[in-house]
Amino acid sequence: MGPVLVFGHKNPDNDSICSAVAYAHLKNLTDAHNVYVPVRLGAVAPETEWVFARFGVALPEEIIHVRTRVRDVMTTDVVTVGADTTMLDVGRIMREHNVRALPVVEDGVVRGLVNQRILAEAYLSETEMRGFADVSVTVGHLVDVLDGELLAGDAAATLSGNVLIGAMEPETMRGYISPGDTIIVGDRRRTQPMALQAGIACLIVSGGHRPAADVLTLAAEKGAAVIATHHDTFGTARLVNLSHTVADIMDTDILTFHPDTLLAEAVEDLFGSTHREALVLDTERRVAGILTRTNVVRGDRRRVVLVDHNEVAQSAPGVEEAAVIEVVDHHRIGDIQTTGPILFLNIPVGATATIVALRYEELGVSIPVAMAGILLAAVLTDTVLLKSPTTTDTDRAVAERLARRVGVDAAEFGMEMFRARGAGRAFSAERVVKADLKEYRAGDNLTAIGQIETVDIAEVMEHVGEVRRVMESLREARGYDLVLLMVTDVVREGSEIIAAGNIRLAERALGISLDGGSAWMEGVLSRKKQVAARLVDAAGA
Numbered sequence: 041m042g043p044v045l046v047f048g049h050k051n052p053d054n055d056s057i058c059s060a061v062a063y064a065h066l067k068n069l070t071d072a073h074n075v076y077v078p079v080r081l082g083a084v085a086p087e088t089e090w091v092f093a094r095f096g097v098a099l100p101e102e103i104i105h106v107r108t109r110v111r112d113v114m115t116t117d118v119v120t121v122g123a124d125t126t127m128l129d130v131g132r133i134m135r136e137h138n139v140r141a142l143p144v145v146e147d148g149v150v151r152g153l154v155n156q157r158i159l160a161e162a163y164l165s166e167t168e169m170r171g172f173a174d175v176s177v178t179v180g181h182l183v184d185v186l187d188g189e190l191l192a193g194d195a196a197a198t199l200s201g202n203v204l205i206g207a208m209e210p211e212t213m214r215g216y217i218s219p220g221d222t223i224i225v226g227d228r229r230r231t232q233p234m235a236l237q238a239g240i241a242c243l244i245v246s247g248g249h250r251p252a253a254d255v256l257t258l259a260a261e262k263g264a265a266v267i268a269t270h271h272d273t274f275g276t277a278r279l280v281n282l283s284h285t286v287a288d289i290m291d292t293d294i295l296t297f298h299p300d301t302l303l304a305e306a307v308e309d310l311f312g313s314t315h316r317e318a319l320v321l322d323t324e325r326r327v328a329g330i331l332t333r334t335n336v337v338r339g340d341r342r343r344v345v346l347v348d349h350n351e352v353a354q355s356a357p358g359v360e361e362a363a364v365i366e367v368v369d370h371h372r373i374g375d376i377q378t379t380g381p382i383l384f385l386n387i388p389v390g391a392t393a394t395i396v397a398l399r400y401e402e403l404g405v406s407i408p409v410a411m412a413g414i415l416l417a418a419v420l421t422d423t424v425l426l427k428s429p430t431t432t433d434t435d436r437a438v439a440e441r442l443a444r445r446v447g448v449d450a451a452e453f454g455m456e457m458f459r460a461r462g463a464g465r466a467f468s469a470e471r472v473v474k475a476d477l478k479e480y481r482a483g484d485n486l487t488a489i490g491q492i493e494t495v496d497i498a499e500v501m502e503h504v505g506e507v508r509r510v511m512e513s514l515r516e517a518r519g520y521d522l523v524l525l526m527v528t529d530v531v532r533e534g535s536e537i538i539a540a541g542n543i544r545l546a547e548r549a550l551g552i553s554l555d556g557g558s559a560w561m562e563g564v565l566s567r568k569k570q571v572a573a574r575l576v577d578a579a580g581a
Contacts, residue, residue, distance in 0.1 A: 193265025
């Protein structure tokens with residue numbers, strides 16, 4: 041099974057990313073059976089970059105979906121064989137490793153594939169001895185499959201003639217032999233030299249017998265190979281047919297996928313073909329795995345932990361296909377569905393980071409300074425320096441303990457973090473509007489509310505015309521009835537409300553006038569409790 045992905049919502053804020061990273065760290069310390077990997081669903085906000093750099097923590101990688109990929113279900117412990125592997129060895133390897141197919145690889149390059157069907161067809165299609173014409177069998181291959189002893193000749197010599205069993209009188213047998221043939225005989229003293237004189241390339245002596253010295257001398261003179269084997273003549277004949285190499289029977293018209301190919305797409309190709317398996321190749325065309333129909337039927341899904349959200353609309357594309365195994369959140373319970381019971385940590389506090397910090401304490405795990413630092417940052421941003429009405433006594437107590445662990449003053453640290461939000465970056469109305477945008481359904485109205493916290497509200501308001509144009513464009517593109525932006529001043533402890541669309545709905549719900557294009561709301565810091573909730577209530581009135 042692959043790693044468990046831990047991630048927050050789309051358009052990730054501090055709480056979303058910091059909580060995911062810290063919770064993944066905690067899970068890796070307390071769950072020895074799985075590996076937890078934090079990831080994110082979007083670009084990193086400036087203050088988040090600052091926080092992670094401040095505490096020396098690596099930012100998580102970005103993912104675009106959690107749909108099941110080929111790599112999530114494929115067999116990764118792949119056994120390969122070379123093109124010169126004999127049919128006998130292929131069968132033995134399949135039995136030993138309990139596999140049905142083997143990629144054929146030479147110098148790291150995939151040449152083809154051999155499976156049980158190909159092997160069986162090659163063996164069953166032969167009702168008589170196979171010759172060596174148009175195949176690549178060497179004397180050494182015969183020695184290997186016969187568990188024999190090379191008494192004369194060169195193991196590297198390639199064989200090309202017919203294969204005969206010397207079961208007749210020498211005079212009769214002579215009429216069947218052509219130069220370059222291979223002959224299987226038992227302890228037939230007269231047939232052995234006759235065959236060598238006729239120009240055979242290889243003499244196989246079965247039944248555990250050894251040819252006389254004069255026969256070996258004659259073989260050396262004629263440049264023929266002599267092999268002695270303990271198998272009887274019947275067994276020897278069967279094994280000779282299995283000396284043919286994979287190169288002669290492998291399927292070169294193989295189905296291949298990249299590990300990141302969506303499983304749904306791969307299934308269409310696999311089940312729509314005659315193939316029962318496909319090779320999974322990385323970007324350098326090396327074998328990364330094998331995908332079989334059994335893998336598909338078993339249907340392993342990507343396992344995920346949702347942090348700071350539990351609604352499909354806010355989550356990664358494809359989350360419906362994934363196996364949600366945990367949720368850690370401080371929002372309302374949404375529409376995420378699971379196939380069985382899971383650990384669902386949902387506590388009414390101001391930040392998911394508060395829940396994560398409490399979980400460290402519950403499990404008796406000392407929070408490393410770096411993890412304490414990013415969790416403190418998340419609590420302070422989500423609660424707007426502990427001033428938002430969503431802030432609870434639990435948030436304040438946790439923030440105090442985290443600040444003590446990090447060795448900072450929470451208020452000073454928080455202000456420094458908010459100043460980092462716009463430091464060194466050119467103003468972007470697009471970023472201001474879309475960086476932290478959430479959708480809400482208020483009656484029949486679909487509303488989007490963005491929020492940006494700042495210590496310098498003038499920096500945003502001097503670009504209000506540009507901001508409003510972006511909001512209007514966003515409203516039209518996504519079909520919103522109303523788009524609001526809360527420009528929250530963490531120093532003055534209030535928000536300037538900018539609106540586009542159904543302005544009358546905003547005015548009625550929030551008790552403000554937007555005739556001037558925006559309105560100041562003293563003490564309004566929480567999008568969820570002080571804006572979104574009032575819009576929903578007004579729509580239902």
